[in-house]
Amino acid sequence: MPKIQLDNLVKRYGDFEVLHGINLEMEENEFTVFVGPSGCGKSTTLRMIAGLETVSGGEIYIDGKPVSGLEPKARDLAMVFQDYALYPHMDVAQNMSFALRLQKAPKSEINAKVKDVAKMLGLTDFLHRKPGELSGGQRQRVAMGRALTRDSSTFLFDEPLSNLDAKLRGQMRAELALMRQQVQKNMIYVTHDQIEAMTLADRIVVMHGGYIQQQGTPAELYKRPVNKFVAGFLGSPPMNFLDAELADVDGKLVVKGSGFQIALPKECAHSLPAAAKGPVTMGIRPADLTYAPDASDDQSFHLQVVVSEYIGAQSVLICDCAGQKVEVELKSDTPIALGEQLRFEVNTDAIHLFDRETEAAL
Amino acid sequence: MSAVARANRLTPYMFLAPATVVLVFALLYPIGYMVYASFLDWSPSQRIGEADFIGLRNYANLLTDAAFLESFWVTIKFAAVVVTLEMIIGVGLALLLDRNIRGLSLLRTIFILPMMIAPIVVGLMWRYMYHPTVGIFNRTIKNLGFEQGIPWLSDSTWSFIAVVIADVWQWTPFIFILALAAMQSLPRSALEAAEIDGANEWQKIVLIKIPLMMPVLIVTLLLRLIDAFKVLEVIMVLTNGGPGLSTEIVALRIFRTAQEFQELGEAAAMSNLLLIMLMALTIGMFMYTKIQEARTARMLKAAQAEDE
Numbered sequence: 200m201p202k203i204q205l206d207n208l209v210k211r212y213g214d215f216e217v218l219h220g221i222n223l224e225m226e227e228n229e230f231t232v233f234v235g236p237s238g239c240g241k242s243t244t245l246r247m248i249a250g251l252e253t254v255s256g257g258e259i260y261i262d263g264k265p266v267s268g269l270e271p272k273a274r275d276l277a278m279v280f281q282d283y284a285l286y287p288h289m290d291v292a293q294n295m296s297f298a299l300r301l302q303k304a305p306k307s308e309i310n311a312k313v314k315d316v317a318k319m320l321g322l323t324d325f326l327h328r329k330p331g332e333l334s335g336g337q338r339q340r341v342a343m344g345r346a347l348t349r350d351s352s353t354f355l356f357d358e359p360l361s362n363l364d365a366k367l368r369g370q371m372r373a374e375l376a377l378m379r380q381q382v383q384k385n386m387i388y389v390t391h392d393q394i395e396a397m398t399l400a401d402r403i404v405v406m407h408g409g410y411i412q413q414q415g416t417p418a419e420l421y422k423r424p425v426n427k428f429v430a431g432f433l434g435s436p437p438m439n440f441l442d443a444e445l446a447d448v449d450g451k452l453v454v455k456g457s458g459f460q461i462a463l464p465k466e467c468a469h470s471l472p473a474a475a476k477g478p479v480t481m482g483i484r485p486a487d488l489t490y491a492p493d494a495s496d497d498q499s500f501h502l503q504v505v506v507s508e509y510i511g512a513q514s515v516l517i518c519d520c521a522g523q524k525v526e527v528e529l530k531s532d533t534p535i536a537l538g539e540q541l542r543f544e545v546n547t548d549a550i551h552l553f554d555r556e557t558e559a560a561l
Numbered sequence: 562m563s564a565v566a567r568a569n570r571l572t573p574y575m576f577l578a579p580a581t582v583v584l585v586f587a588l589l590y591p592i593g594y595m596v597y598a599s600f601l602d603w604s605p606s607q608r609i610g611e612a613d614f615i616g617l618r619n620y621a622n623l624l625t626d627a628a629f630l631e632s633f634w635v636t637i638k639f640a641a642v643v644v645t646l647e648m649i650i651g652v653g654l655a656l657l658l659d660r661n662i663r664g665l666s667l668l669r670t671i672f673i674l675p676m677m678i679a680p681i682v683v684g685l686m687w688r689y690m691y692h693p694t695v696g697i698f699n700r701t702i703k704n705l706g707f708e709q710g711i712p713w714l715s716d717s718t719w720s721f722i723a724v725v726i727a728d729v730w731q732w733t734p735f736i737f738i739l740a741l742a743a744m745q746s747l748p749r750s751a752l753e754a755a756e757i758d759g760a761n762e763w764q765k766i767v768l769i770k771i772p773l774m775m776p777v778l779i780v781t782l783l784l785r786l787i788d789a790f791k792v793l794e795v796i797m798v799l800t801n802g803g804p805g806l807s808t809e810i811v812a813l814r815i816f817r818t819a820q821e822f823q824e825l826g827e828a829a830a831m832s833n834l835l836l837i838m839l840m841a842l843t844i845g846m847f848m849y850t851k852i853q854e855a856r857t858a859r860m861l862k863a864a865q866a867e868d869e
């Protein structure tokens with residue numbers, strides 16, 4: 200039995216439908232990550248699970264029982280709010296211990312718990328400050344701490360690390376990963392951060408415009424995106440998309456566009472439906488293009504470097520391929536000049552093809 | 562220093578000048594006049610220059626004047642009782658009605674009505690309602706089968722209750738409106754967080770709503786307290802201080818001292834004592850808001866420093 204199940208969940212604000220029937224099953228102790236562009240309904244879904252928003256259609260089941268009629272407190276959840284939602288009149292320690300104090304837990308237990316969590320979140324020095332006396336990142340950690348002191352079976356996190364600096368975010372991510380190894384909990388986590396999604400998730404759910412586009416393990420979504428949206432959303436730098444055509448040339452299946460003609464591997468040719476021939480969108484990740492001056496023509500792109508973005512050991516080159524933009528990654532110490540023509544070999548197993556019209560993967 | 566620089570230095574004072582003039586004539590002159598008058602033995606038939614200067618005698622007399630002390634006590638009792646009741650009922654109603662019910666704005670308008678009626682009219686209205694035989698209360702009591710009506714305005718305990726009821730009726734809406742506004746501007750998300758943390762309705766009220774509304778509630782309380790100490794017209798019309806001195810509040814005592822006993826100096830002294838009390842309350846209120854502001858400012862500064 201799934202721990203949490205969303206059955207055709209619909210949310211409307213007046214006439215405006217925000218979620219159009221979400222179906223999702225989350226297993227016991229699974230770490231589920233929701234990703235998607237701003238406004239796609241992630242927070243709304245989370246808040247409905249929490250019981251803060253009414254259900255306009257469909258049902259939510261927790262442990263097999265319908266809960267849409269239940270108050271939030273009857274659902275045994277802890278939540279980190281996107282806007283923190285701290286209690287302004289309580290100091291950090293009181294914020295973090297509020298739920299435990301309501302449950303009348305023994306003082307010593309409360310203090311120990313608060314101390315533990317504060318230490319993990321680097322809040323020990325701030326325990327006696329009010330939220331108004333904290334910076335944005337500190338407040339966010341308090342919001343996190345308030346959830347983590349709870350002993351709930353399910354944790355809902357709405358972008359809990361969005362306001363932290365890169366270093367702190369990395370630390371927190373590691374703490375979270377560690378925590379979920381130690382305590383088995385159900386976690387639902389909303390984020391815009393690719394790395395958080397990829398590293399933490401058992402299951403990633405990609406949402407767009409109030410629909411679930413795809414769900415699966417990080418590797419599944421990365422390797423076999425079901426459509427162009429998912430392919431473009433996961434991975435950084437994002438996948439390149441090129442207008443191309445699928446055709447037979449000399450008995451070999453090739454994908455060709457202006458400035459390139461690449462032969463597809465045999466397995467690929469077998470798995471593609473015959474009707475797929477014709478205009479397609481070709482997708483290739485920057486990481487699947489390698490600088491190879493001697494590569495053969497039917498395995499490589501000929502690209503002109505337009506911009507080079509230095510990001511450390513790697514640089515991202517924004518190149519031009521007969522009018523279409525292609526990004527590639529390259530070791531920063533490779534001597535190249537802007538405007539130069541370079542050859543990049545394609546990992547042909549990693550080519551994605553999408554229907555030009557429906558954008559579904561072929 | 563050049564002429565221009567000098568002119569620039571004087572400019573701020575020039576802007577202050579009109580306000581200062583108004584302040585002196587509108588505030589300081591009457592108050593000064595009243596302070597001076599309180600040192601005189603002055604009857605309305607005399608011009609102020611003809612009155613005898615008697616120093617602090619008026620004040621000394623007041624402190625031993627049983628009737629005045631009684632009126633002071635009645636005022637304190639009245640203010641304490643009405644403000645307590647109004648706060649409890651006003652905030653309570655606001656808590657009950659703090660939700661998106663239809664017709665709330667109509668309800669709000671109806672609630673404000675008592676505040677907008679002139680106090681004299683309120684007094685007259687209640688006087689008819691309290692009428693021993695034809696008033697609505699006693700008629701209802703009779704209709705319910707009781708022999709005896711309530712001696713609303715003729716018994717010293719009941720008359721105090723009667724003026725309290727009238728005042729509560731008129732001023733509870735003031736607190737209700739302010740409390741409701743404060744409540745509707747509370748951070749919704751903190752209340753949602755409390756729900757998630759397992760708080761029930763009562764805990765949300767006691768642990769989140771009331772503490773967050775405290776600054777507004779304290780200012781409201783002080784405003785009402787200041788006002789309650791100055792109450793006059795409703796009581797004058799309803800009971801005129803009686804029976805006996807049971808509802809004679811200070812303002813009424815002052816009025817009668819000047820009007821009936823023709824002791825302008827003594828009335829002025831009483832006014833000054835009342836003024837001092839009200840000033841203490843007002844200063845208390847300003848200090849409270851100042852402290853609140855300073856605290857907010859300090860918080861903001863600390864937060865900005867951390868953000869670096």
Ligand SMILES: Nc1ncnc2c1ncn2[C@@H]1O[C@H](COP(=O)(O)OP(=O)(O)OP(=O)(O)O)[C@@H](O)[C@H]1O
Pocket residue numbers: 212215217235236237238239240241242243244281
């Ligand atoms: N109270 C409301 N009334 C009307 N529309 C709303 C309301 N709350 C949210 N919406 C709409 O619902 C949609 C989904 O909002 P939601 O907050 O779930 O987005 P999100 O995926 O969490 O975005 P973000 O990543 O920016 O937080 C948005 O288009 C938003 O405008």
Ligand SMILES: [Mg+2]
Pocket residue numbers: 241242243281357
């Ligand atoms: Mg959101």
